[in-house]
Amino acid sequence: MLQNVLLEREIYSSEEHKMTRKMIQDFIHNEILDQQDEWEKNGMVSRAIWERAGELGLLCIDMPEKYGGGGLDFSFSALFIEELAKKGVSGPGFSLHSDVIAPYLLKYGTEVQKQNYLPRMASGQLITSLGMTEPNCGSDLQAITTNAVDKGDHYLVNGQKTFITNGYMSDMSIVAVKTYLGTKNEGVSLLIIENDSEGFEKGIPLKKIGMKAQDTCELFFDNVKVSKENLLGEEGAGFKIMMKELARERLIVALNAIGGAEGAIEKTIEYTSTRTAFKQPIANFQNTQFKLAECATQLQIHQTFLDRCTLLLSAHKLTAESASMAKYSATEMHSKVVDECLQLFGGYGYMWDYPIARMYADNRVARIYAGTNEIMKVLIARGLFKELFQQMKATKK
Ligand SMILES: Cc1cc2nc3c(=O)[nH]c(=O)nc-3n(C[C@H](O)[C@H](O)[C@H](O)COP(=O)(O)OP(=O)(O)OC[C@H]3O[C@@H](n4cnc5c(N)ncnc54)[C@H](O)[C@@H]3O)c2cc1C
Numbered sequence: 001m002l003q004n005v006l007l008e009r010e011i012y013s014s015e016e017h018k019m020t021r022k023m024i025q026d027f028i029h030n031e032i033l034d035q036q037d038e039w040e041k042n043g044m045v046s047r048a049i050w051e052r053a054g055e056l057g058l059l060c061i062d063m064p065e066k067y068g069g070g071g072l073d074f075s076f077s078a079l080f081i082e083e084l085a086k087k088g089v090s091g092p093g094f095s096l097h098s099d100v101i102a103p104y105l106l107k108y109g110t111e112v113q114k115q116n117y118l119p120r121m122a123s124g125q126l127i128t129s130l131g132m133t134e135p136n137c138g139s140d141l142q143a144i145t146t147n148a149v150d151k152g153d154h155y156l157v158n159g160q161k162t163f164i165t166n167g168y169m170s171d172m173s174i175v176a177v178k179t180y181l182g183t184k185n186e187g188v189s190l191l192i193i194e195n196d197s198e199g200f201e202k203g204i205p206l207k208k209i210g211m212k213a214q215d216t217c218e219l220f221f222d223n224v225k226v227s228k229e230n231l232l233g234e235e236g237a238g239f240k241i242m243m244k245e246l247a248r249e250r251l252i253v254a255l256n257a258i259g260g261a262e263g264a265i266e267k268t269i270e271y272t273s274t275r276t277a278f279k280q281p282i283a284n285f286q287n288t289q290f291k292l293a294e295c296a297t298q299l300q301i302h303q304t305f306l307d308r309c310t311l312l313l314s315a316h317k318l319t320a321e322s323a324s325m326a327k328y329s330a331t332e333m334h335s336k337v338v339d340e341c342l343q344l345f346g347g348y349g350y351m352w353d354y355p356i357a358r359m360y361a362d363n364r365v366a367r368i369y370a371g372t373n374e375i376m377k378v379l380i381a382r383g384l385f386k387e388l389f390q391q392m393k394a395t396k397k
Pocket of ligand 1: 129130131132133136137138139140162163164165166208211216365368369370371372373374375378
């Protein structure tokens with residue numbers, strides 16, 4: 001068993017963590033796993049599962065209680081993310097909603113915005129999405145062209161977003177737009193846009209190679225009138241806010257990766273212990289043992305680093321570079337682990353009925369979204385050569 005060789009993780013060792021873990025595991029086992037096929041067919045999960053997660057206190061876990069959140073620290077959110085990933089549950093986009101979008105509102109929202117959205121987000125009655133990527137730009141977010149023209153008390157928004165998680169189901173999106181496009185005051189701003197705004201349309205969920213139960217879609221804005229009261233943070237401060245908050249999103253992707261790797265290794269230990277070839281369990285072959293020993297080692301190393309990152313995030317001290325290292329390294333590790341595990345399942349590993357096949361298809365996107373792993377290396381390198389780049393910039397001036 002994997003737990004025989006992994007160190008106990010102190011961040012999850014309290015009685016409260018243990019009880020929460022059990023509750024999460026029951027929720028997944030009793031209320032999620034059986035629904036996955038149906039959700040995959042529909043290209044999205046049910047609204048009921050969002051409300052149920054809200055009822056159990058599993059949405060917006062680390063948000064203050066006065067806004068309907070759980071008032072706990074981020075380690076409880078991390079636990080939820082890992083447990084879902086361990087069981088290969090990729091349908092509900094809970095963590096983007098609870099751990100990325102809710103903190104945007106909490107940190108940069110006005111009191112009216114917080115009161116209006118956060119309690120309904122925590123109860124699962126309001127589903128949210130975050131629209132940054134556009135058909136012509138994802139890595140280079142400063143190049144977005146969705147345009148918000150100042151009309152006095154409101155903006156008029158035109159443009160398009162793509163690949164938006166929870167996009168189809170969401171009732172409200174935080175959308176990155178350009179204000180004063182083409183002028184010297186041009187900047188990125190964030191707007192809260194509600195589903196029922198006239199001129200705001202959604203495409204049908206996009207067909208993906210994995211995460212088939214998670215809705216990912218395009219958003220279209222055609223002369224959408226958005227009140228200035230829906231500006232999130234200051235006008236023109238959107239890019240700065242996104243860059244700051246992306247550290248949190250990257251840690252979430254990394255946590256999902258270590259949870260996913262753990263689940264894949266566990267499944268493979270089980271399978272190779274019972275499947276036989278040449279009159280013996282395939283676990284008896286040294287190749288199987290070595291591959292799984294390598295996977296368990298990589299997992300343990302990443303768990304240790306991520307536990308540190310989780311504590312740093314809770315203390316508001318996680319740097320962009322560390323978050324990038326965590327995301328890049330954990331997702332590469334996860335991909336390798338799942339690939340090795342699938343190999344040990346032989347032909348069955350390629351069959352959709354086997355969770356390892358779903359894990360294989362689902363994990364691939366983690367090296368792409370929340371900033372590609374190449375962009376993670378750009379960010380890390382920027383830190384490594386900070387002084388040199390500053391000197392070069394100064395010389396250019
Ligand atoms: C399933 C899914 C869900 C998503 N959810 C969301 C969401 O909720 N909200 C949202 O806004 N976006 C979302 N995205 C978009 C995602 O964040 C982008 O796809 C990602 O940031 C990459 O952008 P791109 O697709 O435009 O690729 P591009 O930016 O076109 O990159 C293409 C390739 O060029 C490389 N590249 C680009 N710039 C550099 C550079 N400077 N140096 C080296 N290599 C470089 C990239 O690493 C990549 O390999 C999602 C995507 C997927 C697939």
